[in-house]
Amino acid sequence: MTYHAETRVLKVDAQQPDPEAIAEAARVLRRGGLVAFPTETVYGLGANALDSEAAARIFAAKGRPATDPLIVHIAAPEQLEQVAADVPALARELAARFWPGPLTLILRRNPAIAANVSAGGETVGVRMPRHPVALALLSASGLPVAAPSANLFARPSPTTAQHVLDDLRGRVDIVLDAGTTEVGVESTVLDITQTPPRVLRPGGVSLEALRALLPDVTYTPRYLQEEEAAAAPGMLLKHYSPRAKLTVYSGSRDAVLAAMQQKARDLAAGGQRVGILASEADVAALAPFAAEIISLGEAGDTEQMARMLFAALREMDARGVDVILARAPRLEGLGLAVFDRLVRAAEGDLIEIE
Numbered sequence: 001m002t003y004h005a006e007t008r009v010l011k012v013d014a015q016q017p018d019p020e021a022i023a024e025a026a027r028v029l030r031r032g033g034l035v036a037f038p039t040e041t042v043y044g045l046g047a048n049a050l051d052s053e054a055a056a057r058i059f060a061a062k063g064r065p066a067t068d069p070l071i072v073h074i075a076a077p078e079q080l081e082q083v084a085a086d087v088p089a090l091a092r093e094l095a096a097r098f099w100p101g102p103l104t105l106i107l108r109r110n111p112a113i114a115a116n117v118s119a120g121g122e123t124v125g126v127r128m129p130r131h132p133v134a135l136a137l138l139s140a141s142g143l144p145v146a147a148p149s150a151n152l153f154a155r156p157s158p159t160t161a162q163h164v165l166d167d168l169r170g171r172v173d174i175v176l177d178a179g180t181t182e183v184g185v186e187s188t189v190l191d192i193t194q195t196p197p198r199v200l201r202p203g204g205v206s207l208e209a210l211r212a213l214l215p216d217v218t219y220t221p222r223y224l225q226e227e228e229a230a231a232a233p234g235m236l237l238k239h240y241s242p243r244a245k246l247t248v249y250s251g252s253r254d255a256v257l258a259a260m261q262q263k264a265r266d267l268a269a270g271g272q273r274v275g276i277l278a279s280e281a282d283v284a285a286l287a288p289f290a291a292e293i294i295s296l297g298e299a300g301d302t303e304q305m306a307r308m309l310f311a312a313l314r315e316m317d318a319r320g321v322d323v324i325l326a327r328a329p330r331l332e333g334l335g336l337a338v339f340d341r342l343v344r345a346a347e348g349d350l351i352e353i354e
């Protein structure tokens, strides 16, 4: 099924969204339509989570496999019972500490939530975002809203309304445009149905911040779990991909820069257009070897990197490069999420240099 819609773009103020625009978008949600809206992480593609037909439209619009479950968004922690079958004390503690914000909790699903939202499974992901537009829309609709990132399946997540339109124009009823999102990578997905709790996807809440509350939380970096990934829905390695082929380099700075220079030279000699994603400090060393170079900011500023990453991947495609080379960030703070997205965009093509 393909879902065709005339897409309306409603510009709203990010801090104080126009109540009429919000009311109109909420009406569309209640009628079973699709609304793309900003969250603090990335734009989401929302539908009524209580309505399986509405949820099915999300999968159709994105071209997303029905085996990959959706995150349900709520306006207040009090709505948790509407989404989860039981709400353990730990969920309440985590909500009190991290909501509103970029943390998704995996809990047992309340049967009121449409089964296809959970891809037929027993669990459900739920979060309360902190973006004022998302909160206004969720309150006005009075609904739990299922919303994956508002990109076509396996494309980089959208951090602007234009990214949403580039992928989904004609497939969504309304796009609420409130400018660029703040965090830039998606929420951290934390499964608290297992003991100890396990991070399934690193994201906007850092592992360090989670450990302060949950000292025994576990996380297995994606490139160490390829076999598991092949078996688990939603953990597909191929994801967030630009059209260009991406390779990620990790290791000490000098060795990595030398390897990237050599690779870029070889590729260019073979007639390939090479794009490089670099930190500000590496731009001078790498620019002579690249057809296109985009800075992701200061090397230590993992928050800025997170904010810029997906737009940079899309921009490289717009500039028509064949290959992208990128240096892995430090694995601290949001660097863990940036690294995860890079390795997935690279489909696992990670070169570790001693």
Ligand code: TXA
Residues within 6 Å of the ligand: 039, 041, 042, 043, 044, 045, 068, 069, 070, 071, 102, 104, 106, 118, 121, 123, 124, 125, 129, 147, 148, 149, 150, 185, 186, 187, 188, 189, 200, 201, 233, 234, 235
């Ligand atoms: O920041 C975000 O989380 C954004 C904004 C829109 O809220 N949403 C988002 O959704 O990134 P999506 O669908 O693109 O990614 C959701 C991730 C997927 O990897 C999915 O497999 C996982 O969360 N997930 C959702 N429900 C799950 C469940 N019940 N069990 C395990 N993983 C789940």
Ligand code: MG
Residues within 6 Å of the ligand: 148, 149, 157
């Ligand atoms: Mg996504």
